Amino acid sequence: MSMKSETRQEEIVRVAAKLFKEKGYSAVTMRDLAKAIGIKAASLYNHINSKQDILNKIIISLAEEFTEGMTSIQSSDASCIEKLKKIIELHVRISSQNIYGMASLNNDWMHLEDKLNYYQKLRIDYENDFRAILKEGIASGEIVDTKPDVMMFSILTTLRSLYIWIPKKEDINPEELAHTLNQILIKGINK
């Protein structure tokens, strides 16, 4: 068991993400965070540079993980429907593993300062890649010819909100969830 145990910095970021999910970035104080860990607020600064920096670490690492996933999917030679399935699996996987961080990504990104532009670029690029897949599917006849913006919005907001919903279900089987979502998002719900 070479279980490399968590560093204090990692613990701070992890606990911060949990608190940020519950109350939002602005409502969590460094004293709240310190108390949740069991030390004094000043001691946090032996491990992190600033409150800002914690938020940066949480959000940017997740955003980059999504970007990497999308790049990999883009460059594969799968069909558009298959690519969409892989995107769904990507979101289910990352969201399952980062329930707290995903809340910050969705709700607290506007409090990024230095990293705000970088984050927004990643987000816009991701959405452009997503839209390109849909348009390709429309062109090839795989996907119904409806407004790609509305399709993307619908699918992507569902996927981005998974962090709200996953913790409410006791049986978090990622494969099964991805499969059910794939059916509902692609094929719809009517018989």
Place this chain on the structure above:
Amino acid sequence: MSMKSETRQEEIVRVAAKLFKEKGYSAVTMRDLAKAIGIKAASLYNHINSKQDILNKIIISLAEEFTEGMTSIQSSDASCIEKLKKIIELHVRISSQNIYGMASLNNDWMHLEDKLNYYQKLRIDYENDFRAILKEGIASGEIVDTKPDVMMFSILTTLRSLYIWIPKKEDINPEELAHTLNQILIKGINK
């Protein structure tokens, strides 16, 4: 033109909702709000009781509007698919008319204090009504027999996120948007 002009209290709530959308409830100070209106922070208290109270007004009035809409839809004798269509129209209408308030409803509800329990009851009841419609549709064969929880989550998170997406489009035709969403959410995107 008997255009009953906005009271100062209404203006405060309206401007607050806009600021809450941009930065979140906790990050908006009473001085920010006062400056956006053009008065001093202390003057706000001639019109409102507290910062809390502004949030209550924004969120509870919207939540009750949704509840009324759902009650009306529930008691109609439409088919399940038709009821779903009406729910989509309800969300598009309320979201179009309350872009800023919807952001608070989605992101700042946890900062409700006295009204938190009441809000959560409205929300749970709404979701139960929604789920009941889906289950009825499954039983009657109108809707595909997949997990109703996942279906509800998927549709409802899309509808709840409309406030993010509507302002990005210049042509905000609610009827057309509701129609497109209806197609995508009910019939899916594959051909």
Place this chain on the structure above:
DNA sequence: ACATTTAACTAACACTTGTTAGTTTGTTCA
């Protein structure tokens, strides 16, 4: 054994927070 490093601590800082008190100004109406 001793020097170094790590990571906790206490104390304090400069500033911001929501809110209250008391006052002033302009408008409304008898």
Place this chain on the structure above:
DNA sequence: TGAACAAACTAACAAGTGTTAGTTAAATGT
């Protein structure tokens, strides 16, 4: 004209904010 009121103002408050400085105690490496 003058009393009453609405709604702005200034000043201040007590509490809380992120963060720094300086100190101490335990662990580590030579």
